[in-house]
Amino acid sequence: MDSSPAKVTSTRRGYWLSMMALVVALPAALAAQTWGSIKDWRSQHLRQPVSATLGQPIDYAGASWTVTRLTRLAGSEGSAVFLAEFEALAADPKALGSVPCEVRLSDGSGREWRPTLFADPAVRKQYPEAEQRSLCGGMAFAATEPGKPARMAASFSIPPAASSLTLSIALYSALPNYLSVSEPRT
Amino acid sequence: MMRMVRSALALLFAAAVLYAMQHTRPLYSDITSPIASSGGMNKRVEGRAFALSLDSARVARVLNIETFGKSKPYTSSGVWVVVEGEAEAKFETLGLTSGEWLSGSGVRYVLTDRVPATIEMMPGDVYQPGLPRRVLLVFEVPEDAVAGGTVVVARTKLLPLDDEIRITTDVSGKDIEPAITIRRSEERPPWTVLPQR
Numbered sequence: 001m002d003s004s005p006a007k008v009t010s011t012r013r014g015y016w017l018s019m020m021a022l023v024v025a026l027p028a029a030l031a032a033q034t035w036g037s038i039k040d041w042r043s044q045h046l047r048q049p050v051s052a053t054l055g056q057p058i059d060y061a062g063a064s065w066t067v068t069r070l071t072r073l074a075g076s077e078g079s080a081v082f083l084a085e086f087e088a089l090a091a092d093p094k095a096l097g098s099v100p101c102e103v104r105l106s107d108g109s110g111r112e113w114r115p116t117l118f119a120d121p122a123v124r125k126q127y128p129e130a131e132q133r134s135l136c137g138g139m140a141f142a143a144t145e146p147g148k149p150a151r152m153a154a155s156f157s158i159p160p161a162a163s164s165l166t167l168s169i170a171l172y173s174a175l176p177n178y179l180s181v182s183e184p185r186t
Numbered sequence: 187m188m189r190m191v192r193s194a195l196a197l198l199f200a201a202a203v204l205y206a207m208q209h210t211r212p213l214y215s216d217i218t219s220p221i222a223s224s225g226g227m228n229k230r231v232e233g234r235a236f237a238l239s240l241d242s243a244r245v246a247r248v249l250n251i252e253t254f255g256k257s258k259p260y261t262s263s264g265v266w267v268v269v270e271g272e273a274e275a276k277f278e279t280l281g282l283t284s285g286e287w288l289s290g291s292g293v294r295y296v297l298t299d300r301v302p303a304t305i306e307m308m309p310g311d312v313y314q315p316g317l318p319r320r321v322l323l324v325f326e327v328p329e330d331a332v333a334g335g336t337v338v339v340a341r342t343k344l345l346p347l348d349d350e351i352r353i354t355t356d357v358s359g360k361d362i363e364p365a366i367t368i369r370r371s372e373e374r375p376p377w378t379v380l381p382q383r
Contacts, residue, residue: 117312
């Protein structure tokens with residue numbers, strides 16, 4: 001067995017080089033393996049707001065969006081109803097209709113509400129036209145002709161004390177960007 | 187000679203360590219089991235995503251379901267456990283789709299599917315942050331599974347490491363009513379449990 005100092009130094013160098021390569025290769029292999037999951041996580045959790053103002057059109061996801069009205073109503077059982085009405089003017093409404101759309105309402109303390117499946121009786125009574133509108137997504141765009149805006153509405157059941165409310169509209173094709181409109185302060 | 191003995195001892199020690207690790211390793215279901223928050227009746231138990239309190243747990247031999255003016259009796263070879271309480275989402279709108287009765291001996295019973303959908307039980311509702319809602323859970327269990335039973339509620343059975351709230355009930359198994367009626371109501375909550383206590 002050759003145990004000359006030169007051979008020992010070379011073996012030692014090889015050992016340390018291998019160890020360093022392992023430190024780099026192991027995380028790299030893990031990252032490559034989980035890249036798909038990281039991308040999925042990013043698309044679901046990292047979002048970039050595109051701020052809009054009530055009543056002002058803004059381009060988002062290939063359409064011109066306008067949040068036309070944000071209304072608070074007294075709901076049933078001590079709750080409040082937040083009604084959001086918005087519209088989108090798209091060159092090709094059918095194409096936009098195939099993209100999943102998510103509407104949320106959040107407040108200053110980080111709570112988040114999803115639209116209710118059925119509108120509160122207060123909406124039915126005071127805003128029957130809004131109650132007839134579809135929620136954001138396929139149905140709303142399918143019934144729209146090119147050149148005409150798709151009118152949509154979302155109704156939320158919230159505690160009356162909820163404040164600093166922000167409406168968010170996210171089309172999956174435009175993520176991580178989403179449309180964000182804050183309730184005007186009175 | 188000493189070197190060989192030392193090597194053999196090291197090998198035996200490694201084998202013993204591996205054997206111990208193999209036999210004490212937790213099951214996958216244990217590692218991913220829900221994170222439980224526990225409490226008793228009439229107390230608000232806080233999970234990470236939702237809070238739950240139970241204020242009534244009653245046991246009966248016959249369950250009458252009264253909807254739209256018609257009453258239908260449901261008999262059982264066991265007994266009916268009717269539990270009422272209040273649930274509230276904390277940060278986001280959610281559903282509570284999993285409700286179980288955990289008997290004192292560790293047997294789990296899921297919510298009954300015999301109660302018609304016209305009676306809105308806990309999984310049929312949506313819970314909004316900041317808006318507590320009444321919940322109704324009905325279980326059909328053997329009589330010996332009643333005493334010391336625990337109600338276990340989770341968003342779903344499928345999410346690993348999710349919230350689970352466990353509330354130990356105060357039913358003894360001796361106070362069994364002959365019949366309980368659940369009447370559909372048009373107001374909130376959309377049911378009434380009779381006779382009222």
